[in-house]
Amino acid sequence: MSDSSSPAHSDQHYLSMDLLRFTTAGRVDDGKSTLIGRLLYDSKAIFEDQLEAIERATEQRGEETLNLSLLTDGLRAEREQGITIDVAYRYFATPRRKFIVADTPGHIQYTRNMVTGASTANLAIVLVDARKGVIEQTCRHSFIASLLRIPHLVVAINKMDLVNWSEARYNEIVAQFSEFASRLEIPDIKFIPISALHGDNVVDKSAKSPWYQGGALLYTLETVYIGSDHNHIDARFPVQTVIRPNNDTHHDFRGFAGRVAGGVFKPGDEIVAQPSGLTSRITALHGPEGQLTEAFSPMSVVMTLADEIDISRGDMIVKANNPPHVTQDIEAMLCWFSEKKLQPGGKYLVRHTTREAKCVLKAVRFKVNINTLHKVEGDLDLGMNDIGRVQLRTAVPLLCDSYQRNRATGSFILVDEFTNATVAAGMIL
Template sequence: MSDSKEARKYLDMDLLRFTTAGSVDDGKSTLIGRLLYDSKQIFDDQMEAIEESSRKKGDEYTNLALLTDGLSAEREQGITIDVAYRYFSTPNRKFIIADTPGHVQYTRNMVTGASTANLAIILVDARNGVIEQTCRHSFIASLLQIKHIVLCVNKMDLVDYREEQFEKIKAQFREFSSKLDVPDIHYIPISALYGDNVVDKSDKMDWYDGGTLLYTLENVQVDSDYNHVDSRFPVQWVTRPQSTEYPDYRGYAGRVAGGVFKPGDEIIALPSGFTSKIDSVETFENEEDEVFSPMSITMTLENDIDISRGDMIAKPDNQPNVGQDIDLMICWLNKKPLQPGGKYAIKHTTQEARCIIKEVKYKVNINTLHRAEGDKEIGLNDIGRIQIRTTQPLFYDSYKRNRTTGSLILIDEYTNETVGAGMIL
């Protein structure tokens, strides 16, 4: 097969984005290192450097966590602080891993890593079972509309690979997860240190008849997770190439946020309300018969209408909500607490606006999932429900229906820091 065909095959492969979460020392970085190592995704020089580092420290085993813990502070403290992204592929699928911190003070980093994930791997120490951080990370995964969770009961080697311990933890998590909005949950007993049930089936747990972690990642179905019903195209850029060949060319570039668009489809542009028909939809390489989320495209229309960055192209009979008073769940990411009545800049799809915090309705106790209606101070790593009013209308769907058009970020206008991540209700 030619190089171009190989490249085309690789580009067309299905992509799974997944995140790891768990408490400190549950073995997240070791698990990712094991996954990369056993699936032959490590360069020889990388492996030699890690083996040398492990030898110098006197470690009995090669410390595979060093493959993902890239910051010097992470190596010194033995914990993950920042979100580490890793990329690998198998013959069946491409993967992007977000290895996120387990410590409660880095919850905001976990939110960042999980915001684009299709699946969350949540690790539990087989000796400790379901703990506070397990509940916290599972709730965040549910809040972020991650449809698939894999609960990996790690360090099974430290409980003699006992089935009853695995079943006990499985029952604990099932009781808690019944309160969550996660339709697909898998349970896998593993030992990241020794590689049991990570890439290869373990011969020490013959009582477990399920698939390995890699098999689960390769075969979980995520196509239906995207909204292919509500057609949404936030315009990111208007392209007007100064070309003698195409002097009147006007294209609208961006990423499809939902639904399907085809040449000949009637569309409506918001906020103007002008209508037209699609003339063509193009990717980087060629014109397409149809495009859908999450493809990046350029769209041309049959007639010129006033469209600019921040506008939304939709179907006339299926339009998004339009409004300025927005209810949302907010994950607070900044040391300075949310200010009731405060003013913030916001970014929503390709729109930019400003807003005022009209009301803080309640804060969520992440461990019990109860609403703390008397406690309305939203500080670092807190999650609560608020209402904002924006300076101009947003074109939005609920986050549950569409993660792209249902999400926004709040920005401190003075420091330009992203202070909150919001999910529209």
């Protein structure tokens, strides 16, 4: 590595870089750590002292090749047991983009961790071992990516060196995966043949795959179009808190603070406050850098209105011609996280946008086998890491959209009233 500074950070280039959040999932031996290690190392996100530390640790463990998983497996218990317990977040940047990687373990707690990592991701990388092809785990990872509506999926067919860079084998796996993926709802799927160990098609295009027409993995990560990943159609503004300075310069100021969850708001727009149905007009939008001419997702803004209407945390400001669903009856896909099984008829707290409400779990409709996507017949027990379709009844109406239409207003978590633990994640149908 040269000592010269990367162009990413010169000439105020950072004022035009954007951000891609992606998730990776897989077992220890499918090359995931090696792949992430390579992306980090080649983009200079691994520093000498970190490298020395893992070299030392690798040696102490009596292992021969540099164990890059030690970069992310930082907890004492993880190092002792050689496992990844939790989602680890890693960061790197290239001249084009900053990346946040949610690195999730494939073995224990896989659903809980994958779902957590996937909930904020724009893109998922699914690793396939070229020798093994599409296996159960590939399906599971892809299904969770689809369920969580990650818009972009990259299938990295790894260990191509071990199948002599066979184009036929590559095509076979692409066909296998495509057949399976026809049952999923992922708008953008790309395939890339790689060797994470040797770096082929990871950062630079490899000469070993002249038959492959696409770009290297990093190029794909840098250029995938994410501008339309947020909903910019349905105007949604869940109110977080009301700002009332009560000082001399802003005596009558009453602003509604929140993060735009969809659509575009502009000063002058006619709005409706839900659930009250009261109407008003936007007088100004204040962002972190001052007054705005428009606000869109995921911006944090303060909105002032022409009329003094009653709005507080948990309410939602929307536009008249495009209301959200206002309902106490929710149908949703639910991922269960707790060791204590879901109790049919049990009461939980639901957290949805900035609203919190009591709810009762009316029914489990069916449970999904996440490896085959088939319904599990005759079993409605949702335990840790299970996914199923449920019906909820909330104490007050939720102001929501389907998760398919809007990830921000279609998602919720369930909290156990007694332990305060987050026991489930839900996606509204």
